[in-house]
Amino acid sequence: MAYSAERPQLVAAPPSFFDYIPRSQPQHRVSSPSMTPSEFALAPASSFSSTASADSIDSTQSSVSNAPSTASSSSCFSSSTGPPALAKIPAFYGKPLSASSSTSSSATSLCAKSAAATAAAAVSTDVIAPLCTQELASVIASEPASVLVLDVRPCAQFTAERVVNSVNLCIPSTLLKRPAFTVPKILDSLSSTSSTKPADACSNWAAAKMIVVYDASSSSLVPSSPVFLTAFKFYNDPSFTGTVYYLKGGFAEFKTRFAKFVTQDDAMLPSPPTPSSSKKACDSLCLPILSGLHLPIFSKNKQASATPFFSNIRQNMDLIGGVGEPIPIRVPAGCTVAQLRRLPLWIQEVLPGCDGAKKIADRFFEIEKDEQKRLQSAFSTSCAITTAKECIASAFRSESSQAKTTPQFTISAALERGTKNRYNNIFPYDHTRVKLKSGGPGACDYINASFVSAQGSRKRYIATQGPLPDTFADFWSVVWDQNVRVIVMLTPTQEGGQVKCHSYWKDTKYGNLNLVLVSEQEMPLSSKTGTLIRVRKFSLSDSSRPFEPVREVTHLQYVSWPDLGAPADPIDIVSLTRLTSQYNDEGSGSSTTDGDNVNHPVIVHCSAGCGRTGTFCTVDSVIDMLEFKPEYNSTAKNVVGDLVAQVVHDFRTQRLSMVQSLRQFVICYESVLVWKLDELQTQE
Known part of the structure; x- marks a missing residue:
């Protein structure tokens, strides 16, 4: 060339x-x-x-x-x-x-x-507060429409099992670090493997009282983690007036304590x-x-997916913006x-x-x-x-x-x-x-x-x-x-x-x-x-x-x-x-x-x-x-x-x-x- x-x-x-x-x-x-x-x-x-x-x-x-x-x-x-x-x-x-x-x-x-x-x-990562698994389970049971749950794990793990009504947002950190990569662009990249249509699940995200982001097992936040980078994008969006949390202990602890609120795909x-x-x-x-x-x-x-290796090609996500x-x-x-x-x-x-x-x-x-x-x-x-x-x-x-x-x-x-x-x-x-x-x-x-x-x-x-x-x-x-x-x-x-x-x-x-x-x-x-x-x-x-x-x-x-x-x-x-x-x-x-x-x-x-x-x-x-x-x-x-x-x-x-x-x-x-x-x- x-x-x-x-x-x-x-x-x-x-x-x-x-x-x-x-x-x-x-x-x-x-x-x-x-x-x-x-x-x-x-x-x-x-x-x-x-x-x-x-x-x-x-x-x-x-x-x-x-x-x-x-x-x-x-x-x-x-x-x-x-x-x-x-x-x-x-x-x-x-x-x-x-x-x-x-x-x-x-x-x-x-x-x-x-x-x-x-x-x-x-x-500071302190702007994103922790939420214990019991509190999330309580909100899901009493007011499911008031919370938007975001799963940042790889798509294959999300498809196999996930928190009920959660939406998969597995986005490379290089994109999340870009100021120009805003919440609307994040929502455009939603995975189609969600249990509900992503567009429907997130259509009223700005009106939610709380947004909860979780990964596999994080008990604390580091600035470079996908959990923090994703949560901060929503926290910093002027159209959102609710509260953003990260799930302390991640999906592993939630599944152990509240298995009834976990959706599993038996076909996987x-x-x-x-x-x-x-x-x-x-x-x-x-x-x-x-x-x-x-x-x-x-x-x-x-x-499981028409393109199972889509997420393994970095440019498929990195070139969105x-x-x-x-x-x-x-x-x-x-x-x-x-x-x-x-x-x-x-x-x-x-x-x-x-x-x-x-x-x-x-x-x-x-x-x-x-x-x-x-x-x-x-x-x-x-x-x-x-x-x-x-x-x-x-x-x-x-x-x-x-x-x-x-x-x-x-x-x-x-x-x-x-x-x-x-x-x-x-x-x-x-x-x-x-x-x-x-x-x-x-x-x-x-x-x-x-x-x-x-x-x-x-x-x-x-x-x-x-x-x-x-x-x-x-x-x-x-x-x-x-x-x-x-x-x-x-x-x-x-x-x-x-x-x-x-x-x-x-x-x-x-x-x-x-x-x-x-x-x-x-x-x-x-x-x-x-x-x-x-x-x-x-x-x-x-x-x-x-x-x-x-x-x-x-x-x-x-x-x-x-x-x-x-x-x-x-x-x-x-x-x-x-x-x-x-x-x-x-x-x-x-x-x-x-x-x-x-x-x-x-x-x-x-x-x-x-x-x-x-x-x-x-x-x-x-x-x-x-x-x-x-x-x-x-x-x-x-x-x-x-x-x-x-x-x-x-x-x-x-x-x-x-x-x-x-x-x-x-x-x-x-x-x-x-x-x-x-x-x-x-x-x-």
């Missing part, structure tokens, strides 16, 4: 970011954090705390509005004024750019302070057995996925007009003032739609539960073979081994999945990991999910089998009260592999940001191969990156790519100046192994392409397309959801821009 580099059309003097005055919003009881374009663009890196929750960052970033665009025949960079009103291109670090600017430093400082204060604002299959920890046997399709997520459970009469409001790129302070003119044309065209925010959003939307089509085809093919076929002989293929081979997108292996997946909508494609080599005949070769590499780049990666306790040995087997020397971990073990990744390095024995922690230290990732990274050194050996040399494995853990959000500073990502290359070159024992893929593959993972993982791999690959292939740096028209969009599209054909959100897509451009400007300053 190619992205043409067409020169944008602008008026001679585009409006300043300070001219974009946000429209007044209705006053709700609690206001979600938001920023104007100028506040977001001028916000210093310190405004986005490295420990901020995913909720505050995601909601802040998704509320940024796109600047209005106009058309003219003038070029992007006018010879008289330089890049489109350079002073109007926002400074990333909250400082005015080093060209003549009509924007005063005091105004810049004011916007930066406002952004910092707004981003720091957080909504019974709950699947507890997943086995055995590594030998491969799991069947209907086994549950860990972390409380399940694959679809089919009814005996096969009429588009990809979110366009987000303008933040430009580092200190860059000059001459430096901006020397940027590759495809970077120039996505800068603020060139209608870049809309272009980026449109390209990401196109990438999302392409993946949605691939997944719809993959699920329709894989629903037959046939043996997975090899689509490509080798996962790491040469560029010539890639051009000749068209992969068939199937995910049969992932569906057949459900308990080894952390999430129920992130699967490896069969043609790029990593296969375990250890184990005897009949042993399961499945792990949720994919070989990924971009055409035109020398970099190779194994993108994988955060290992589960039952897959620790599998993970280290991949490290040994693929001769991996560097592991990049982009998530803390816990975030927002939820386990994002288990500590898979604490033991010393994983099957035949012996793991010894040699050293562990924290070091600054960059002197400019002061962000710390934890570096661990391990020795890895195979007891079944006593004459095989002991290998050194470096583990880099970067925790200052919230899920579905962006790191505090693009410099952190650029610095992390350099550090990773340094350790990988040391482990390889040779340089890669000839441009061949002689480096060991790098294992990269976050929690699901797609969003933050894809962002890191994209930035690293694009930098590699710019550094070693001069043609990609051309400032001429139609020489090269948008490298970021091309690389992300390439990765998406190898693993699902690589670069999962628009904000992550934008941070790819910002990181490449930071690297390129640093290179230009060095050359000067």
Whole structure:
């Protein structure tokens, strides 16, 4: 897929970011954090705390509005004024750019302070009160018409059994965090599996005296939980004057105490057995996925749903409201007009003032739609539960073979081994999945990991999910089998009260592999940001191969990156790519100046192994392409397309959801821009 580099059309003097005055919003009881374009663009890196929750960052970033665009025949960079009103291109670090600017430093400082204060604002979960199961049962028995009960569990669990007269609202958190995703849009996405027509059940929701939201078993609220995010949407809607509660103890406690108010579907299959920890046997399709997520459970009469895998395709829900409001790129302070003119044309065209925010959003939307089509085809093919076929002989293929081979997108292996997946909508494609080599005949070769590499780049990666306790040995087997020397971990073990990744390095024995922690230290990732990274050194050996040399494995853990959000500073990502290359070159024992893929593959993972993982791999690959292939740096028209969009599209054909959100897509451009400007300053 190619992205043409067409020169944008602008008026001679585009409006300043300070001219974009946000429209007044209705006053709700609690206001979600938001920023104007100028506040977001001028916000210093310190405004986005490295420990901020995913909720505050995601909601802040998704509320940024796109600047209005106009058309003219003038070029992007006018010879008289330089890049489109350079002073109007926002400074990333909250400082005015080093060209003549009509924007005063005091105004810049004011916007930066406002952004910092707004981003720091957080909504307390205390606004949603708990309701005990006995109180709900009493209301259902005495005044059923006065209460609206919302079930946020997966559709399959809701269909099997639920609170009487409840309505299913299983919506991805990424949508619930968007301020633009209002209650009317939520109601439009109601599942048709409710015992009553959803439209009828919720037609008078605003007139209800109380709304009760429940999940499987929550006894308390965390800001990132679907229960709180759903409840807060209704609480914050000005048309609702009643009270919003969450059911303390969730459905599990309610069913135990008040089974007579639970509706059960006898046509559904019974709950699947507890997943086995055995590594030998491969799991069947209907086994549950860990972390409380399940694959679809089919009814005996096969009429549970016309599209049983609908909820497993993320884009089916995420694209209801588009990809979110366009987000303008933040430009580092200190860059000059001459430096901006020397940027590759495809970077120039996505800068603020060139209608870049809309272009980026449109390209990401196109990438999302392409993946949605691939997944719809993959699920329709894989629903037959046939043996997975090899689509490509080798996962790491040469560029010539890639051009000749068209992969068939199937995910049969992932569906057949459900308990080894952390999430129920992130699967490896069969043609790029990593296969375990250890184990005897009949042993399961499945792990949720994919070989990924971009055409035109020398970099190779194994993108994988955060290992589960039952897959620790599998993970280290991949490290040994693929001769991996560097592991990049982009998530803390816990975030927002939820386990994002288990500590898979604490033991010393994983099957035949012996793991010894040699050293562990924290070091600054960059002197400019002061962000710390934890570096661990391990020795890895195979007891079944006593004459095989002991290998050194470096583990880099970067925790200052919230899920579905962006790191505090693009410099952190650029610095992390350099550090990773340094350790990988040391482990390889040779340089890669000839441009061949002689480096060991790098294992990269976050929690699901797609969003933050894809962002890191994209930035690293694009930098590699710019550094070693001069043609990609051309400032001429139609020489090269948008490298970021091309690389992300390439990765998406190898693993699902690589670069999962628009904000992550934008941070790819910002990181490449930071690297390129640093290179230009060095050359000067």
